[in-house]
Amino acid sequence: MTVETDTTTAKFAEYAAPERLVSTEWLEQHFGEPGLVVVESDEDVLLYETGHIPGAVKVDWHTELNDPVVRDYLDGEGFAQLLSRKGIARDDTVVIYGDKSNWWAAYALWVFSLFGHEDVRLLDGGRDKWIAEGRPLTTEAVARPATEYPVVERDDSVLRAYKDDVLAHIGRGPLVDVRSPEEYDGTRTSAPAYPEEGALRAGHIPTAQSVPWARAVAEDGGFKSRAELDAIYRGEAGLQDGDTIVAYCRIGERSSHTWFVLHHLLGFENVRNYDGSWTEWGSAVRVPIVTGAEPGVAPERR
Amino acid sequence: MTSAVLPDRLAEIRDEFLELPEPERLQLLLEYSQELPPVPAEYEGHPELAERVAECQSPVYIILDVDEDGVVAMHATAPPEAPTTRGFASILVQGITGLTADEVLAIPADFPQSIGLTRAVSPLRIAGMTGMLMRAQRQVRAKTAAA
Numbered sequence: 318m319t320v321e322t323d324t325t326t327a328k329f330a331e332y333a334a335p336e337r338l339v340s341t342e343w344l345e346q347h348f349g350e351p352g353l354v355v356v357e358s359d360e361d362v363l364l365y366e367t368g369h370i371p372g373a374v375k376v377d378w379h380t381e382l383n384d385p386v387v388r389d390y391l392d393g394e395g396f397a398q399l400l401s402r403k404g405i406a407r408d409d410t411v412v413i414y415g416d417k418s419n420w421w422a423a424y425a426l427w428v429f430s431l432f433g434h435e436d437v438r439l440l441d442g443g444r445d446k447w448i449a450e451g452r453p454l455t456t457e458a459v460a461r462p463a464t465e466y467p468v469v470e471r472d473d474s475v476l477r478a479y480k481d482d483v484l485a486h487i488g489r490g491p492l493v494d495v496r497s498p499e500e501y502d503g504t505r506t507s508a509p510a511y512p513e514e515g516a517l518r519a520g521h522i523p524t525a526q527s528v529p530w531a532r533a534v535a536e537d538g539g540f541k542s543r544a545e546l547d548a549i550y551r552g553e554a555g556l557q558d559g560d561t562i563v564a565y566c567r568i569g570e571r572s573s574h575t576w577f578v579l580h581h582l583l584g585f586e587n588v589r590n591y592d593g594s595w596t597e598w599g600s601a602v603r604v605p606i607v608t609g610a611e612p613g614v615a616p617e618r619r
Numbered sequence: 620m621t622s623a624v625l626p627d628r629l630a631e632i633r634d635e636f637l638e639l640p641e642p643e644r645l646q647l648l649l650e651y652s653q654e655l656p657p658v659p660a661e662y663e664g665h666p667e668l669a670e671r672v673a674e675c676q677s678p679v680y681i682i683l684d685v686d687e688d689g690v691v692a693m694h695a696t697a698p699p700e701a702p703t704t705r706g707f708a709s710i711l712v713q714g715i716t717g718l719t720a721d722e723v724l725a726i727p728a729d730f731p732q733s734i735g736l737t738r739a740v741s742p743l744r745i746a747g748m749t750g751m752l753m754r755a756q757r758q759v760r761a762k763t764a765a766a
Contacts, residue, residue: 362741367699
């Protein structure tokens with residue numbers, strides 16, 4: 318059963334898929350409704366335990382969405398078990414929110430989308446906006462009755478890019494690098510204030526344009542308006558309708574946020590997230606890399 | 620080179636975690652995060668006196684004092700919206716404060732991997748605690764050499 322969409326927020330109506338967002342106000346009015354499950358997904362694995370939206374369940378990206386052995390996501394069986402345990406049914410409306418302007422929430426939403434969970438939305442502004450507005454939080458444990466989520470095989474072909482896809486994509490379509498300028502130009506391999514982790518070379522994929530993910534975020538932590546986003550992505554970055562776009566960052570989390578903006582808010586149909594991102598590309602043998610502030614050119618194909 | 624010996628207090632903390640089933644270990648880490656003591660008044664509002672732990676994803680600062688008898692006191696600050704990092708800091712603050720400089724330097728570098736949290740919080744997050752311990756030991760080494 319799907320829950321009605323948020324039609325009360327004027328900003329959302331301008332987006333390509335307004336049904337993908339709900340406002341904090343809408344959520345406070347609707348939580349507890351049958352068919353609606355609220356999910357919190359944060360960078361910090363304990364943040365949920367310090368207080369969460371009443372009724373919200375936690376999904377941790379590290380320990381629950383990733384396969385513990387292979388660098389990959391859960392398979393269909395694993396996802397079915399996870400969602401059954403969380404009490405989420407295949408036809409439930411899922412609203413995801415989290416810390417850091419929904420950076421990890423967008424990542425979780427993207428993974429849910431790989432399994433074709435149809436109605437999955439973000440809470441505009443995420444956890445911080447909810448708290449800033451003084452809305453209710455609780456530390457009460459949430460136990461939803463288990464469901465029988467069906468085993469649905471993950472489909473990586475539409476929303477996800479592998480390293481070889483990206484190699485073939487260079488020079489054929491836009492690449493968007495959503496990391497910080499310092500990571501893009503090769504000064505460092507991880508975000509400022511983040512640990513240096515696991516990339517042997519620094520720089521960016523040839524032809525990739527730099528559009529740091531947080532440029533899509535407004536002052537209140539929510540998404541910028543359609544007009545502002547169009548000015549950045551269609552204007553400055555020159556993305557055009559019909560483009561096949563690949564976004565990447567360091568491990569695919571920040572680029573999930575940009576993927577959400579490009580696909581659901583601006584309506585680009587072919588957008589893939591390269592989750593291997595810099596931790597794979599920056600350590601792979603004999604892949605082309607460009608340093609400096611310019612995108613660089615596609616290497617000649619052999 | 621001192622050989623690695625885990626001090627009793629840290630061994631107790633480790634055992635306290637290992638005795639619990641995995642999901643409850645997170646709850647214990649949360650309790651530690653709530654017990655992180657405030658920094659002494661003389662350090663309040665003086666971030667320049669503290670060292671930023673770059674291995675942690677959240678802003679966390681540590682200060683290690685070594686008194687004239689060679690006894691160490693560790694202080695740390697981390698924001699409330701980073702409870703995991705606060706928990707790691709609190710474990711080290713409670714485990715290190717009161718030890719001698721030599722005892723601190725002898726703490727095995729793999730202590731963070733030994734407390735049974737690697738799977739519950741992920742190896743990447745545990746790396747933040749390893750960075751914190753390394754930096755704490757480096758400060759103690761520097762302050763002992765200077766004395």
